[in-house]
Amino acid sequence: MKPHPDLISPGQLGCLLFSFLSGFSTLFLMEAKMVKQDVWVSYLLGIALSGGMLWLLCYVQRQHPHLSMFEVFDRLLGRWAAKLLLAVYLVYILEIQAAAMQALTTFYNTVVLPNTSPDHILLLIVLSTTYAAYLGLGTIVRTVQVTMPFFIVAIVIISLFILKNVDSNPFLPMFRHRLPEMAYGGLLSFYFPFGKSVVFCFLLSHVTRKERLYAGSMTAVVLSGVYLCAATYLTFGSLGMQLSTDASFPFFSAIQLVKFGEYLERIEIMIIGIWTMFTLFEVIVLQYVFTKIVGHLFGLNKTQAFIFPVGLFFFVIAQKSFPNINDLTLYNLTIAPFSTLIPMAAIPLLLASLTYFTKRGIPR
Amino acid sequence: MFYLKGAMTGRTKFKGLIAMISLAVCLSGCSPDMTEISEIAMVMAFGIDYDTESRKYTVTSYSVVPSALSAKDSGKLSEWVISAKGDSILEASKNLRSRSGRILIWQHNKFVLVGETAARRAFFEIVDFLNRNRQIRMTSYLLVSEGKAIDKLNDNVETEDLLSNDLLGKVRNEKEWGKSVSQILQDIANWYPNPYRGFVTGRIGISKLPDGSRDALVLNGGAVIDKGKFKAWLDGERVIAVQLLSDKSKWGMLEFARSFEFQSSQVSLFFRVEHQRIDSRCREGKPEIDIRLTLSATMGEIDHQLPLGNPETIVKLEQAASDEIEKLVRESVAYYQKVLKSDILGFSERFAQYYPDDWEMLQKEWGSVYPVMPVSVHAKVKVEKMGMVKYTGVD
Numbered sequence: 001m002k003p004h005p006d007l008i009s010p011g012q013l014g015c016l017l018f019s020f021l022s023g024f025s026t027l028f029l030m031e032a033k034m035v036k037q038d039v040w041v042s043y044l045l046g047i048a049l050s051g052g053m054l055w056l057l058c059y060v061q062r063q064h065p066h067l068s069m070f071e072v073f074d075r076l077l078g079r080w081a082a083k084l085l086l087a088v089y090l091v092y093i094l095e096i097q098a099a100a101m102q103a104l105t106t107f108y109n110t111v112v113l114p115n116t117s118p119d120h121i122l123l124l125i126v127l128s129t130t131y132a133a134y135l136g137l138g139t140i141v142r143t144v145q146v147t148m149p150f151f152i153v154a155i156v157i158i159s160l161f162i163l164k165n166v167d168s169n170p171f172l173p174m175f176r177h178r179l180p181e182m183a184y185g186g187l188l189s190f191y192f193p194f195g196k197s198v199v200f201c202f203l204l205s206h207v208t209r210k211e212r213l214y215a216g217s218m219t220a221v222v223l224s225g226v227y228l229c230a231a232t233y234l235t236f237g238s239l240g241m242q243l244s245t246d247a248s249f250p251f252f253s254a255i256q257l258v259k260f261g262e263y264l265e266r267i268e269i270m271i272i273g274i275w276t277m278f279t280l281f282e283v284i285v286l287q288y289v290f291t292k293i294v295g296h297l298f299g300l301n302k303t304q305a306f307i308f309p310v311g312l313f314f315f316v317i318a319q320k321s322f323p324n325i326n327d328l329t330l331y332n333l334t335i336a337p338f339s340t341l342i343p344m345a346a347i348p349l350l351l352a353s354l355t356y357f358t359k360r361g362i363p364r
Numbered sequence: 365m366f367y368l369k370g371a372m373t374g375r376t377k378f379k380g381l382i383a384m385i386s387l388a389v390c391l392s393g394c395s396p397d398m399t400e401i402s403e404i405a406m407v408m409a410f411g412i413d414y415d416t417e418s419r420k421y422t423v424t425s426y427s428v429v430p431s432a433l434s435a436k437d438s439g440k441l442s443e444w445v446i447s448a449k450g451d452s453i454l455e456a457s458k459n460l461r462s463r464s465g466r467i468l469i470w471q472h473n474k475f476v477l478v479g480e481t482a483a484r485r486a487f488f489e490i491v492d493f494l495n496r497n498r499q500i501r502m503t504s505y506l507l508v509s510e511g512k513a514i515d516k517l518n519d520n521v522e523t524e525d526l527l528s529n530d531l532l533g534k535v536r537n538e539k540e541w542g543k544s545v546s547q548i549l550q551d552i553a554n555w556y557p558n559p560y561r562g563f564v565t566g567r568i569g570i571s572k573l574p575d576g577s578r579d580a581l582v583l584n585g586g587a588v589i590d591k592g593k594f595k596a597w598l599d600g601e602r603v604i605a606v607q608l609l610s611d612k613s614k615w616g617m618l619e620f621a622r623s624f625e626f627q628s629s630q631v632s633l634f635f636r637v638e639h640q641r642i643d644s645r646c647r648e649g650k651p652e653i654d655i656r657l658t659l660s661a662t663m664g665e666i667d668h669q670l671p672l673g674n675p676e677t678i679v680k681l682e683q684a685a686s687d688e689i690e691k692l693v694r695e696s697v698a699y700y701q702k703v704l705k706s707d708i709l710g711f712s713e714r715f716a717q718y719y720p721d722d723w724e725m726l727q728k729e730w731g732s733v734y735p736v737m738p739v740s741v742h743a744k745v746k747v748e749k750m751g752m753v754k755y756t757g758v759d
Contacts, residue, residue: 110498111498112397113395113397114397114498115395115396115397116395116396116397127387165613167611167612167613168717172717172718173716173717173718173720176720239550239554240550240551240553240554240555241554242553242554242555242557242558243495243550243553243554246495246553253502253550256501256502256503257502257503257550259503266471
């Protein structure tokens with residue numbers, strides 16, 4: 001019997017989650033600019049918090065192996081409360097997709113295509129993600145599996161070349177920031193990138209071997225953390241602390257320093273291509289999940305016809321959000337770490353608690 | 365995407381065709397960022413000067429124009445120097461367009477020449493402009509010009525090559541003599557805002573050929589930048605120690621020559637650094653620096669016969685060479701400390717990194733601590749080669 005095209009293995013889930021988290025993670029290095037050499041502590045905090053939330057969501061899914069997460073919401077919370085909380089996820093997805101699309105557009109407009117209209121770039125992104133979301137989860141995952149080796153090989157090669165420019169350990173001296181600063185850095189890295197993994201709760205029912213859910217997803221989060229930490233180390237080491245803090249796109253600036261021999265420069269152009277592909281996976285997954293949530297909220301059996309309208313909706317929201325880069329930075333640093341705590345922490349905790357007490361037979 | 369689902373009807377074919385045609389607007393040829401090669405001039409070096417009286421900047425670009433009007437001319441490059449003034453560097457660089465019939469492309473730029481006055485008065489603005497501009501690569505070299513930068517860009521080079529190629533060759537040659545040191549923008553952008561340290565970058569000047577017939581561009585010595593502006597020139601002899609005590613990217617391939625007296629002979633050796641280690645220490649809040657260098661040496665020339673076949677002579681020669689290197693480094697560091705009073709080797713960063721608690725106190729009085737800070741120098745030289753001749757003098 002032919003397997004369902006939207007069923008994926010835990011390994012495939014891990015690959016998708018890694019690309020989802022890693023695409024944008026190295027673009028701004030916000031928390032690194034804030035807590036500098038102590039950023040690894042913030043990353044550990046972010047990974048630990050995300051790991052905890054993922055564990056709760058996997059626990060909820062394992063207790064309801066035959067239900068999708070939408071149905072779990074309905075069963076645990078009741079129809080209308082479930083709709084309300086799912087709507088919270090819609091808002092969350094809109095927030096992070098707008099931030100992601102604007103970040104990508106700003107990057108392209110600043111570095112590569114200064115004369116191209118940002119709307120043009122946004123439209124191209126939406127067209128690509130719409131097509132990918134239309135093809136379904138199975139195809140998206142297989143595409144990730146095909147492109148990931150290219151990404152990994154390219155990043156490893158470029159990292160080795162950047163490493164040549166690192167003379168001393170840039171993570172020294174350690175613990176020079178106060179605990180609240182490092183904790184706030186942890187909150188930032190929980191919001192972006194690691195906490196975004198909660199979106200994957202809506203894909204957990206597509207995974208074939210539920211007992212491997214947590215291992216697959218947590219491996220991806222940890223590897224994404226390793227990649228982010230390595231990128232930060234290399235950026236600080238090669239670019240210097242001052243320039244890393246000042247640069248708009250620090251890791252990209254570090255990559256710009258790489259040259260093979262005397263004349264072969266501009267390697268970053270190749271990296272931008274591969275990196276862009278990875279960043280698109282984030283928007284693709286968000287668009288796919290958003291459409292599924294909309295479908296569940298309105299009781300639609302088939303949602304494919306809504307993928308393009310959702311793409312256009314994403315386009316409009318992204319176009320109208322964060323008109324300049326400072327707005328995006330301010331939002332990322334001050335508002336989003338708190339506003340996103342409801343979908344990233346409160347709802348998973350609520351679901352896990354309800355599942356636990358329901359399982360123990362304690363009346364709600 | 366419509367083709368993937370079931371059989372195509374005429375209507376779906378039409379929809380697919382419309383979708384494909386609409387995607388044509390996304391092709392790269394329609395992008396406003398596309399530029400034809402026949403329309404461009406590549407800026408390979410540019411200079412920035414500042415006039416204190418008029419408070420205007422002058423930006424001078426040295427460009428090459430790829431000419432491919434015929435198959436015979438393909439691959440030829442013609443040089444082209446233009447300059448323009450403005451109230452800011454950006455304005456002056458934009459004003460260059462009034463003299464240019466081509467689109468100026470800065471991504472291939474290799475050198476930024478900063479006039480002496482501009483380096484003294486407007487270094488902050490210059491580095492800020494260079495950092496902010498997306499077209500200027502952080503791997504470009506920044507050189508400070510004796511006098512005006514525009515004069516250097518208008519000067520012909522001895523090799524008759526493109527000026528940028530000639531300068532690149534001179535920078536490449538720095539590792540073969542050590543008396544010039546050029547820095548890339550990335551390092552400068554990282555160092556210049558630090559109030560505790562200075563740094564040395566390349567110094568470009570003009571010198572007459574020995575017969576006095578014409579001028580020639582030279583890279584010799586260095587320009588000391590401290591507290592965000594040009595402070596002093598450094599001569600070539602003083603630059604060797606900067607190379608020796610910098611990162612491995614500087615000393616890793618360095619080869620430099622020293623001549624000294626040994627057993628009544630003038631001996632010239634050329635040295636390579638095998639190992640370099642700089643330790644910082646804080647004892648009871650007092651900073652110290654310990655420098656250890658291991659070098660290998662090759663005999664370059666001697667002016668009298670020496671018993672070089674005798675191992676004892678080699679041991680003595682190695683000791684004399686070690687003393688010479690120690691003297692060179694010790695005197696240079698003392699010059700940086702006591703005369704320049706500028707931490708051009710970045711010792712302060714070592715204390716900040718390895719002794720952060722002590723640094724909290726030290727940084728407040730770094731200006732007075734640095735000039736008197738004890739620095740010990742230990743060099744060990746091994747003479748490994750005698751050159752291409754077997755003759756070693758009288759045994």
